[in-house]
Amino acid sequence: MVTTVTSFGxxxxxxxxxxxxxxxxxLAYTLFIVGFIFFSDDFGYESWSALFAQGxxxxxxxVALLSTIAxxxxxxxxxxxxxxxxxxxxxxxxxxxxxxxxxxxxxxxYYALWGIDILWGV
Numbered sequence: 001m002v003t004t005v006t007s008f009g010x011x012x013x014x015x016x017x018x019x020x021x022x023x024x025x026x027l028a029y030t031l032f033i034v035g036f037i038f039f040s041d042d043f044g045y046e047s048w049s050a051l052f053a054q055g056x057x058x059x060x061x062x063v064a065l066l067s068t069i070a071x072x073x074x075x076x077x078x079x080x081x082x083x084x085x086x087x088x089x090x091x092x093x094x095x096x097x098x099x100x101x102x103x104x105x106x107x108x109x110y111y112a113l114w115g116i117d118i119l120w121g122v
Contacts (some may be wrong), residue, residue: 019074022067029064058119065115069108076104 040047043090084097 015074015078018070022071022074024064026071029060029067030065032060046058052119061119062116065112069112073104073108077101080104 017072036051037043039062080097080100084100086093089096
């Protein structure tokens with residue numbers, strides 16, 4: 001078993017729960033966006049811009065963005081810790097695993113800041 005501080009939750013149960021909750025948020029966001037596209041009478045730049053100008057939509061989009069990042073982090077952390085092990089790569093596996101997790105974390109922070117800048121224009 002690989003234990004590390006880079007896990008999102010305190011244990012596998014918390015990671016599992018976070019994964020499921022973020023999946024529900026992403027499903028709700030996807031269904032809303034698809035519904036808006038299909039049921040909008042005049043779908044174009046004006047209606048799309050008006051939708052995202054509303055505060056509740058920006059908050060909903062921010063929650064969806066953070067859910068995407070958390071969901072991806074948990075999934076990628078699981079894959080990295082499952083496949084980059086000491087059994088397969090020897091003692092270098094820990095260093096490689098930490099480097100990959102740092103790179104993934106940096107990308108996640110970059111995407112979060114970029115998304116916040118897009119949504120709120122900070």
